[in-house]
Each structure stands twice: as structure tokens, then as C-alpha cells.
Amino acid sequence: MSSSVLICDDSNLARKQVLRSLPEQWAVKVQTASNGLEALEILRSQTIDVLFLDLTMPMLDGVGVLQGLKDENIDCSVFVISADIQPEMQSKVLDLGAKAFLRKPIQVDVLTNNLQQHGFI
Amino acid sequence: MTTFNLNADQQDCLQEIINVAMGQASDQLARYLDTFVYLKVPSIEQVNAQSLSNSLSQDQQSIAVVSQGFFGYEGIRGEALLVYQPQDSDRLADLLGYEPGELSVEEQIIDLSSILTTTFLNVFASQIDNQMSYSAPRLLSAGVSSVSEHLQQLSFNWDMALKVKISYQVTDYSFNCDMILLIPESAITNIKTVIDRILDEY
Numbered sequence: 459m460s461s462s463v464l465i466c467d468d469s470n471l472a473r474k475q476v477l478r479s480l481p482e483q484w485a486v487k488v489q490t491a492s493n494g495l496e497a498l499e500i501l502r503s504q505t506i507d508v509l510f511l512d513l514t515m516p517m518l519d520g521v522g523v524l525q526g527l528k529d530e531n532i533d534c535s536v537f538v539i540s541a542d543i544q545p546e547m548q549s550k551v552l553d554l555g556a557k558a559f560l561r562k563p564i565q566v567d568v569l570t571n572n573l574q575q576h577g578f579i
Numbered sequence: 580m581t582t583f584n585l586n587a588d589q590q591d592c593l594q595e596i597i598n599v600a601m602g603q604a605s606d607q608l609a610r611y612l613d614t615f616v617y618l619k620v621p622s623i624e625q626v627n628a629q630s631l632s633n634s635l636s637q638d639q640q641s642i643a644v645v646s647q648g649f650f651g652y653e654g655i656r657g658e659a660l661l662v663y664q665p666q667d668s669d670r671l672a673d674l675l676g677y678e679p680g681e682l683s684v685e686e687q688i689i690d691l692s693s694i695l696t697t698t699f700l701n702v703f704a705s706q707i708d709n710q711m712s713y714s715a716p717r718l719l720s721a722g723v724s725s726v727s728e729h730l731q732q733l734s735f736n737w738d739m740a741l742k743v744k745i746s747y748q749v750t751d752y753s754f755n756c757d758m759i760l761l762i763p764e765s766a767i768t769n770i771k772t773v774i775d776r777i778l779d780e781y
Contacts, residue, residue: 468620469595470588474781514598514618541602546615562599563706 460485461578462505466497466523467512467539472562476510476539479566484579494518498526506534508578511556513540513547524554537572539564583625583739583767585774592774597623597743600702607698608747611691612674617748626740631759632727644726645692648714649700653769655709657762658733659700661692667754674754689716695745699758707773735763 463486467473473490480486489506491497495518500506513520520538527534538551541562548559558572573579585593601621609616626634643663650656663671671687682690693716704711719725741760748754762770 469598470591471595471778471781478781514602514620516620541599542618543602543606544609544615546609562602 460487461507462486463488463508463510464491464497464500464506465489465510466491466494466515466520467510468492468515469512472512472539475564476569479564479569481570481573481579484573494520494523494526497523501527501532501534502530509534509536511536511538513538513542513551521551521554524551524556528555535576535578537569583741583771585771588778589771589774592778593770594623596703596706596774597621599706600699601743601745603702604695604699604745605747607694608691611694612749614749619746619748621746622744624742624744626742626759628730628738628740631740631742632730642726643688644719644729645689645696645716646719646729647693647696647716649696649711650713651704651709651711653709655704655707655711655766655769656735657737657760657766659696660757660759660761661695662757662759663688664755667756670754674749685718689718692716695756695758707770707777709773730761733761737761737763739764739767 461484463480465473465476465488467476473492477488480488489500491500493515497509497511498518501509509523511520511523518526520540524536526532527536536556537558537560538556539560539562540547543561551559557576560568560572570579598621602618605616605618642665645661647659648656649659671684671691675687675691696716697711697713700711700713719729739762741762743758743760745758746755
């Protein structure tokens with residue numbers, strides 16, 4: 459069975475970068491969202507296995523999405539992909555339940571390693 | 580008007596390149612200040628020579644401007660201006676935590692500006708397969724006239740400039756500055772070509 463994946467980023471290019479970086483052997487059904495509110499709507503109504511989440515976004519940022527998932531007890535594996543690489547931000551999102559913090563621009567091998575590490579491929 | 584007459588995809592690509600550069604510049608700032616910096620989506624706009632001079636002239640209060648030239652390959656060059664309002668330059672000493680007399684306010688502004696400019700432009704350049712070198716940063720003495728004079732004396736003609744509004748929110752302070760990149764038209768054409776190449780890859 460294929461995994462259900464959601465890519466949330468306000469940049470179209472960044473969404474494409476993530477999409478193109480997904481390992482070929484990983485069977486996925488991909489959806490996208492361009493801000494945190496859109497992402498939460500999808501996460502509330504459907505089961506999403508993996509969320510790739512940007513942090514700095516309009517409407518609702520990535521930290522807000524992580525907080526929302528926690529508050530509403532929504533089960534989903536989150537990989538944060540962000541340009542905001544401050545150590546304090548990295549530990550904040552990990553505390554909020556993200557599986558890993560990956561820096562932008564996303565590298566194929568880094569993404570693959572992280573997916574392997576968490577048993578998705 | 581869109582920035583540099585870019586189409587929606589080109590604008591999105593430029594925005595993302597700038598986001599990544601801003602993220603790393605902010606990380607350097609956070610380490611330098613030993614604090615956390617809250618980031619907002621940066622605003623990017625195109626300004627022309629006349630409107631830039633006007634917008635600087637409108638501010639009758641003294642402003643601090645630090646100017647630093649940058650040079651890359653393939654004709655990519657320009658001048659980076661960091662513009663501080665009085666209330667923000669006054670906060671610098673507190674922010675930086677320097678002891679009184681350790682460094683003058685002028686030296687502090689130059690220090691901070693150089694960190695922001697070079698980190699931002701190094702990351703920007705690496706994403707467009709380029710590499711920058713820099714001239715020494717200079718603090719233009721307060722006052723609009725000296726800024727206007729300085730802009731006229733630049734060794735290249737620029738018709739358009741990229742204005743990136745940087746808003747750093749530090750936990751205990753609210754600190755803002757504008758980064759303005761003055762870029763000659765030939766360099767803009769080159770940047771567009773690189774953006775199209777990146778877009779072709781995706």
C-alpha cells in the first residue's frame with residue numbers, strides 16, 4: 459500500500475524540490491498545501507502518513523501546524539524542511555514532535571537517509 | 580509591478596533563493612547576538628533609482644547606512660546597503676551587549692552589517708552557482724545628502740534595485756533594518772538566466 463504524503467510550503471519551487479527529491483522506490487500518493495491552514499484542513503479530514511513541513515509561511519507557520527497536530531491529537535510523521543536553521547528553532551520543532559529537521563535547499567541523499575532511518579523506505 | 584518584470588514562477592524562485600539566504604543570515608545574527616531571532620517571510624520589491632532617492636529623502640531624520648560592494652562571476656555585481664532607522668541603531672549597543680567604550684556605535688553597526696551582508700550574499704551566490712568577493716563596508720555619515728552623493732558615485736549604472744525588507748524580531752527587542760541590493764541591469768539579466776535554468780530543472 460502506498461504512503462499518503464503532504465508537502466506544505468508557500469513556495470511552489472520548494473514544493474517541487476521536495477517532490478523531485480522523493481526516493482523512486484517509495485510508493486506515495488502526494489498532496490500539497492501552500493500554507494499551514496491549508497495543511498491542517500487536509501490533516502483533519504484525511505489520514506496523512508508523512509508531512510514535509512516548511513516553517514516560515516504566511517497565515518499559519520510550521521510551528522503552528524505542529525502545535526495544532528499536538529493539540530488535536532493527529533497522528534502524522536513530520537519532517538521539517540526549513541531555511542530557518544537556528545539551533546533553538548531545530549530543538550523547538552523536535553520538542554513539538556517532528557521526526558527530523560532538514561535544512562533547505564533539500565538534498566536528495568539527506569532526505570533518503572532520514573526516510574530510511576524512520577523506516578519509511 | 581512584479582520584481583524585475585519576472586513572471587510568477589521566476590518571482591517564486593527568487594523568493595525561495597532569498598528565503599534560504601535570509602535563513603542563514605538570521606542564524607549568523609542569532610549566534611552573534613546569542614539569542615533567538617523570529618523570522619517573517621521577507622518582502623521583496625523592485626525600486627528604481629528615482630524612487631529610492633525619494634524614499635531616502637523623505638526620511639528627514641538621520642539614518643545610518645552601511646554600504647558594501649560585491650563582485651561575482653559573469654558580471655554579477657552590485658552594492659548592498661543596510662539602512663537603519665534611529666531607534667534601531669540606538670538599540671544596537673544593547674543588542675550586541677558590548678561594554679561601554681569597547682567599540683563605538685559606528686563600529687558596531689559596521690560589524691553587524693558586514694555579517695548580514697556577506698552571509699546573505701554568500702548563500703545567495705552559492706544557490707546561483709556563483710561566488711562573491713566584497714569591498715570593505717563603509718558607514719556613510721548620517722544624513723540623506725551624503726547617501727545620495729554616495730549613490731551617484733557608484734562605479735556602475737543601476738536603473739533598478741532589489742529591496743529586501745528584513746525584519747528580525749529578537750525576543751527582548753524589536754529590531755528592523757532594510758537591506759537594499761543595487762544591481763546593474765546586466766547582472767539582473769544574468770540572474771534571470773540562472774533562475775530560468777533552475778526552473779528548467781524542476
